[in-house]
Amino acid sequence: MGGFRESLKQAVRQIAFRTDLNSLKKQGIEQVSVLGMDRIVGLIEEAVHRSLKSRLVGLEREAVADATKAEFLRLLRTNQDLQREKSEVERLKERAEEEIDQLRRQLGADKQALEQRLQSDSLSSQARYEGENTRLVERVRELLSSAGPGAGAALQEQVLDLVFQTVDKERRSAEHARSALRDREVDNLQRRIEKLTSSLETTEHRLRQVAAMKNIDDGISSIYREVQGLNDGSEQFGKKKDLMSAIFAANLRLQKKTGSTNGN
Amino acid sequence: MSQNDKQGTGAPDTPSKNHGVLYIGMDLGTSRTSVSASNGVRETVYSVVGYPKDVVSKKLLKKDVLFGKEAIERRLSLKVYKPLEKGVLKYSGAGGMTDQEKDNLKAAQDLIGEAIRLARPRKDELVYCVIGAPAEASMKNKEAIIEAARAHVDSVMLCSEPFSVAYGLDWLEDVLVIDIGAGTTDLCRMHGTMPEDADQVMYEIAGDSVDAELSRLIRETCPGAQFSDVMVKDIKERYSFLGETGERVVVELPVNGKPTPFDLTDQIRKACSVLIDPIVEGISKLVATFDPEFQSRLKNRVLLAGGGSMIKGLDTAIEKAMRERLGGGKVIRIEEPIYGGSNGALKIAHDMPEEFWEKLK
Incomplete structure (x- = not known):
């Protein structure tokens, strides 16, 4: 009996909801009456016993009491299983959310690295070429001026053209080699981003599935195992029986009509 | 307890079932x-049912359809029905x-x-x-x-x-039920058989009419006050009453963005009173066409149900109007109007x- 009382207490605790005084105030509740757990459990037990006492006798009462306890414990077990499943689903959800966060961070970092790389490559090439050109011009001018005043401006231009042609050729081949290397790097980064994006989509899909799983509700069992129907001993049995027949007849007419409309 | 119920208790000779x-x-x-x-x-x-207005709101709300309070709260992103x-x-x-x-x-x-x-x-x-x-x-x-x-x-x-x-209260004979909903107030007399058309009266004056009247009165008497239908409904559900009240009803409504207190006691009382006339008219109609022998019994067994029955003092106000027009009557508010x-x-x-x-x- 003590175990049963404890289970009853646990059940009451599980179905109770927590709230705070501010929420109650918002609902316009100024005062609350507090009822202790033992008192609630006592009241439930007393109500069940009184009900059984007034309706049943002897062995039948015992059988009903035992069956009720068994059913209660079954429901409690079901509830505990559901709680466990719920925690597991919540754990999966948290893990998936963490994974998504991590993937998003990594993806962000890689995209930024790629952009920086592309930008810095283009800027540094430009700066390098400008520097080299300036140095070349200075060196050719120095060379020609050291050759004496006889060397004309036309010759100076010719020499410079020749030098630039040669240098450009060299640069193109060097650039070609550099860009092949850079393309490989960029390509790697792009592939990596693509893969991360796909991983992110998969994980997000999994998260949606987990979230949907969380919403799967096994429901709550009805207190009835069988269809009930009007009890012969109930108050105003005759009247109620007629009323049930009248409701049924009206619904039969309605639903036959619905069926024929749908059939058309 | 029915026969079937007894079988369902798991007596030794009864095979237990997994489903119920x-x-x-x-x-x-x-x-x-x-x-x-x-x-x-x-x-x-x-x-209230709401569907996301577009792909953006659908993505934001993460739902295809929203119901009830959630739909009301998110109504700006939804097509609400x-x-x-x-x-x-x-x-x-x-x-x-x-x-x-x-x-x-x-x-x-x-x-x-x-x-x-x-x-x-x-x-x-x-x-x-x-x-x-x-x-x-x-x-x-x-x-x-x-x-x-x-x-x-x-x-x-x-x-x-x-x-x-x-039926839920086992009151099947000589009872007059008043069901005050949002859209209609339905009156139905019960005499032990299924009610027929002549046993029922319906008025389109109900909870929504109270809201509309309250909105009109606030607009008239509270200059500059800004409010929506949802706010008026909230005020009604929280403070509605008829008759005398111990405390004044003071509600804050925004005026040019600033919350401003307004005393709405009289407006609420007046708005709620729109229900009385049609209800008493319906009661009179159903009582007057009932078997004269049982008219007195019917008048004294008036059940007040539906969300509208939660208006404080409504039962007393109806009884008062019944005394004036029908010589008396007893109105009983059901314990759980919502359910x-x-x-x-x-x-x-x-x-x-x-x-x-x-x-x-």
Whole structure:
């Protein structure tokens, strides 16, 4: 009996909801009456016993009491299983959310690295070429001026053209080699981003599935195992029986009509 | 306790079953839809359905459809439907439905599905549902409700709303039920048999009329006050009363963005009083056409139900008006106005014999 009382207490605790005084105030509740757990459990037990006492006798009462306890414990077990499943689903959800966060961070970092790389490559090439050109011009001018005043401006231009042609050729081949290397790097980064994006989509899909799983509700069992129907001993049995027949007849007419409309 | 119930207790010679039978009673109302089920679940949801306006809001809300309070709170991102109006579906059922009618029908179907989901049925149980439908609902309307429910339950029946309230309380004879909803106020007298047309009166003055009157009065008497329909409904649900009140009702409403207190005591009282005349007129009509021998008994057994019955002092105000016009009367407010209809429907579901359920599958 003590175990049963404890289970009853646990059940009451599980179905109770927590709230705070501010929420109650918002609902316009100024005062609350507090009822202790033992008192609630006592009241439930007393109500069940009184009900059984007034309706049943002897062995039948015992059988009903035992069956009720068994059913209660079954429901409690079901509830505990559901709680466990719920925690597991919540754990999966948290893990998936963490994974998504991590993937998003990594993806962000890689995209930024790629952009920086592309930008810095283009800027540094430009700066390098400008520097080299300036140095070349200075060196050719120095060379020609050291050759004496006889060397004309036309010759100076010719020499410079020749030098630039040669240098450009060299640069193109060097650039070609550099860009092949850079393309490989960029390509790697792009592939990596693509893969991360796909991983992110998969994980997000999994998260949606987990979230949907969380919403799967096994429901709550009805207190009835069988269809009930009007009890012969109930108050105003005759009247109620007629009323049930009248409701049924009206619904039969309605639903036959619905069926024929749908059939058309 | 019925025979079947006894079998279900697990007596040694009875094979135990893994599945059971879940009965659901539903009160499909203009403002709220309530369900009571034989697994102990009782839930109510505002009869409001919202669908995301576009892909962006769908992505943000992460849902295809929202119901009740959530739909009201997120209404700016939603296409909102209130599928019932004046107690019935906004759906004529006539050929060539308009797009709006189609959308309303879909919203009504989704709402019924949500109400049944709220009852948390197990997949392995038979689900039998009785829905309290307005007495005045058209045949097409009733068919639409049946079709919507069939997708979610094994068998379904409709019954008149005021009747289900009386049945739930075992008051089957010489009772006059007043069911004040948002869209309609239905009066129905019970005399031990199924109520006929002559036993029922319906007025389109109900909770929504109180809201409209309160809005009008606030607009007239509170210069600059800004408010919405939702705010007015909240004020009504929190403070509505008739007769005398100990405290003044002071409500803050924004004026040019600044919360400003307004004393709405008189406005609320006046708005609520719009219900009295039609109710007393309906009572007079139903009493006057009743068997004279039982008229006095009927007057003294007036049951007040529905969300509108939560107005403080309404029962006393009706009694006062009955004294003046009918020489007296006794009005009893049911204990659970929100669940009175669904509890009654649940009881009907429970009492319905198995063969009837089977034939309607």
